[in-house]
Amino acid sequence: MKTKKKIKLLLLTLLIVTLSSCNSKKEDSNNIQTETPIEAKDPLPSWEEGKTKESIKSYVVDVTTEGSPNFIPITDRIATFDNDGNLWSEQPAYFQLFFAISRIKALAPEHPEWKNKQPYKAVLENDMKSLMASGEKGLIEIVMTTHAGMTVEAFEKIVKDWLAKAKHPRFGKPYNELIYQPMLELLNYLRANDFKTYIVSGGGIEFMRPWVEEAYGIPKDQVVGSSIKTEFSLENGQAQIKRLPAIDFIDDKAGKPIGINKFIGKKPVFTSGNSDGDLQMMQYGDSNKHKSFQLYLHHTDAEREWAYDRDSHIGQLNKGLDYAIENGWTITDMKKDWKVIYPFQLNEAKN
Amino acid sequence: MKTKKKIKLLLLTLLIVTLSSCNSKKEDSNNIQTETPIEAKDPLPSWEEGKTKESIKSYVVDVTTEGSPNFIPITDRIATFDNDGNLWSEQPAYFQLFFAISRIKALAPEHPEWKNKQPYKAVLENDMKSLMASGEKGLIEIVMTTHAGMTVEAFEKIVKDWLAKAKHPRFGKPYNELIYQPMLELLNYLRANDFKTYIVSGGGIEFMRPWVEEAYGIPKDQVVGSSIKTEFSLENGQAQIKRLPAIDFIDDKAGKPIGINKFIGKKPVFTSGNSDGDLQMMQYGDSNKHKSFQLYLHHTDAEREWAYDRDSHIGQLNKGLDYAIENGWTITDMKKDWKVIYPFQLNEAKN
Numbered sequence: 001m002k003t004k005k006k007i008k009l010l011l012l013t014l015l016i017v018t019l020s021s022c023n024s025k026k027e028d029s030n031n032i033q034t035e036t037p038i039e040a041k042d043p044l045p046s047w048e049e050g051k052t053k054e055s056i057k058s059y060v061v062d063v064t065t066e067g068s069p070n071f072i073p074i075t076d077r078i079a080t081f082d083n084d085g086n087l088w089s090e091q092p093a094y095f096q097l098f099f100a101i102s103r104i105k106a107l108a109p110e111h112p113e114w115k116n117k118q119p120y121k122a123v124l125e126n127d128m129k130s131l132m133a134s135g136e137k138g139l140i141e142i143v144m145t146t147h148a149g150m151t152v153e154a155f156e157k158i159v160k161d162w163l164a165k166a167k168h169p170r171f172g173k174p175y176n177e178l179i180y181q182p183m184l185e186l187l188n189y190l191r192a193n194d195f196k197t198y199i200v201s202g203g204g205i206e207f208m209r210p211w212v213e214e215a216y217g218i219p220k221d222q223v224v225g226s227s228i229k230t231e232f233s234l235e236n237g238q239a240q241i242k243r244l245p246a247i248d249f250i251d252d253k254a255g256k257p258i259g260i261n262k263f264i265g266k267k268p269v270f271t272s273g274n275s276d277g278d279l280q281m282m283q284y285g286d287s288n289k290h291k292s293f294q295l296y297l298h299h300t301d302a303e304r305e306w307a308y309d310r311d312s313h314i315g316q317l318n319k320g321l322d323y324a325i326e327n328g329w330t331i332t333d334m335k336k337d338w339k340v341i342y343p344f345q346l347n348e349a350k351n
Numbered sequence: 352m353k354t355k356k357k358i359k360l361l362l363l364t365l366l367i368v369t370l371s372s373c374n375s376k377k378e379d380s381n382n383i384q385t386e387t388p389i390e391a392k393d394p395l396p397s398w399e400e401g402k403t404k405e406s407i408k409s410y411v412v413d414v415t416t417e418g419s420p421n422f423i424p425i426t427d428r429i430a431t432f433d434n435d436g437n438l439w440s441e442q443p444a445y446f447q448l449f450f451a452i453s454r455i456k457a458l459a460p461e462h463p464e465w466k467n468k469q470p471y472k473a474v475l476e477n478d479m480k481s482l483m484a485s486g487e488k489g490l491i492e493i494v495m496t497t498h499a500g501m502t503v504e505a506f507e508k509i510v511k512d513w514l515a516k517a518k519h520p521r522f523g524k525p526y527n528e529l530i531y532q533p534m535l536e537l538l539n540y541l542r543a544n545d546f547k548t549y550i551v552s553g554g555g556i557e558f559m560r561p562w563v564e565e566a567y568g569i570p571k572d573q574v575v576g577s578s579i580k581t582e583f584s585l586e587n588g589q590a591q592i593k594r595l596p597a598i599d600f601i602d603d604k605a606g607k608p609i610g611i612n613k614f615i616g617k618k619p620v621f622t623s624g625n626s627d628g629d630l631q632m633m634q635y636g637d638s639n640k641h642k643s644f645q646l647y648l649h650h651t652d653a654e655r656e657w658a659y660d661r662d663s664h665i666g667q668l669n670k671g672l673d674y675a676i677e678n679g680w681t682i683t684d685m686k687k688d689w690k691v692i693y694p695f696q697l698n699e700a701k702n
Contacts, residue, residue, distance in 0.1 A: 075570065196572075220617055232605040232609055232635070234634055239634040239635040241608060241612050248613075254582075254583040262599075280583055
């Protein structure tokens with residue numbers, strides 16, 4: 001579980017949580033703007049004109065034009081997208097980690113013993129030093145406490161309730177509004193050209209499924225992610241699936257092509273990621289017999305979003321950046337290539 | 352892996368293999384009849400008029416008619432089908448077992464040591480007694496030898512080559528022609544009413560994927576099945592996924608709802624199976640908040656197919672039959688309800 005990295009993330013998260021006020025006001029965040037305004041002649045209006053946009057468009061035209069030597073049959077038009085830092089932001093820490101910490105705090109009243117029990121005490125007191133001392137074991141305990149022990153339906157409700165209430169510390173918006181407008185346009189553009197779009201994320205599959213259909217237009221069965229084990233039971237004629245505190249599958253690095261093969265059963269032709277955790281998925285796509293397209297998102301915009309790459313503890317892009325340059329993959333420069341970052345900024349956009 | 356049962360199956364299989372001649376003639380079996388002739392007014396022409404057909408049709412009309420109190424939104428119209436004994440035959444043994452035995456025989460020339468090594472010796476000599484003596488360990492070794500150690504693409508080719516050559520011992524037809532015509536019509540009927548159809552089978556997911564799209568119109572990413580572990584590697588810039596000799600997931604009994612939740616992320620409203628291994632999947636569908644439909648196929652036709660249920664070593668239907676009767680589920684009586692079994696018999700059908 002990349003635990004050392006996660007502990008560092010948690011450290012960052014806790015810092016943020018300490019600094020930001022806890023917003024518990026209930027607000028309706030259901031009317032997120034998910035419809036992407038597509039101009040008649042430009043399927044990617046939030047992308048600046050230039051090499052990146054041009055290379056995406058010429059690829060799509062090339063492989064979808066009948067008679068082209070690179071034509072790809074519709075059934076093979078598989079496009080896979082990383083989520084954290086690629087379809088939505090991942091700073092100052094993975095949003096799922098904010099969720100876990102929020103859950104510990106919400107559950108604390110039912111667990112008075114946590115006040116004196118690590119690693120819970122550390123989370124509740126925003127005490128990073130003690131939390132780090134609890135190590136990998138402590139972190140896994142926090143994840144399992146917050147993600148397991150309930151039915152699948154109960155967990156879905158918890159995630160939805162959290163999304164409806166929680167606000168991102170920097171932008172003050174619900175987390176599912178921090179999705180990238182240019183990527184929404186790209187998803188729509190690919191689907192309009194008969195690509196089937198999938199999420200392939202290191203994030204929890206059941207943490208994503210409750211909201212990604214509304215946010216990205218990607219249905220639940222086109223989500224591949226990390227998972228914990230589950231258990232089936234029949235109680236009083238009612239079947240249910242309960243989430244267990246044990247890891248089932250980690251969909252990161254080499255796990256991504258393995259997850260793609262398991263869930264989708266086909267090699268993608270279009271892969272999109274932003275970190276070293278996506279490299280193997282993109283290498284897998286790059287080995288497709290069809291002409292493929294690999295798109296790395298480079299976070300270069302400290303002003304409108306965040307700037308990070310080779311030395312970042314979150315979404316590190318180091319080996320992947322080298323590999324992309326060596327192999328001529330397309331790299332989105334967020335600062336240069338995107339006119340706008342989030343849908344809620346559309347009115348402020350310079351266009 | 353239901354090993355004791357499988358050993359018994361293997362015994363049966365070997366008997367059959369001994370009795371039937373080994374047909375190695377290469378024949379083109381690609382032009383299988385998969386198009387289902389649907390009459391304008393009858394979406395299920397191979398189903399006899401009666402209670403079973405009527406209950407299927409009235410359910411579909413009820414839940415797809417806008418304004419009906421039982422109306423189900425399109426995104427929730429999930430239909431899951433067992434494969435062995437439900438979409439194609441499973442007698443005198445699971446077809447995947449014929450495949451494994453055929454592979455052992457095909458690989459034998461490269462493994463002269465198998466002549467004196469169990470459990471291979473037993474398979475090669477059709478020696479059931481010794482094979483049974485090799486126990487669970489022996490059987491798993493045969494499965495792993497024939498299903499692991501190659502790339503995903505290589506395995507797909509092996510399965511396709513086998514399907515193109517091998518013939519069913521009783522019918523002398525390629526195995527993928529022993530699919531049920533009435534079930535093809537049912538799949539088409541449901542899809543015409545915006546149900547999304549999935550296979551949820553105890554069979555190997557990568558044993559099914561190479562041929563189910565052509566046979567049933569079900570794409571690769573709508574197949575849930577048992578799997579072995581895989582490994583990603585990058586060799587000379589070429590990414591590949593290799594199949595490993597270790598079990599990853601058994602999609603049977605309680606594994607079926609777990610697999611459905613993992614791969615599909617939604618509870619089915621229409622479930623279809625034929626054995627006790629499907630019971631939990633059907634109980635899971637039965638607990639749907641929407642009006643659901645459970646369809647058990649009862650093998651009652653010894654003349655045209657096979658007759659077996661409570662005491663069968665293959666596709667046992669015992670607990671499931673009791674549960675279905677108690678809970679008012681619909682049971683297809685193959686002999687009474689189906690005008691024809693296989694597509695290749697359509698011309699001979701009494702209709």
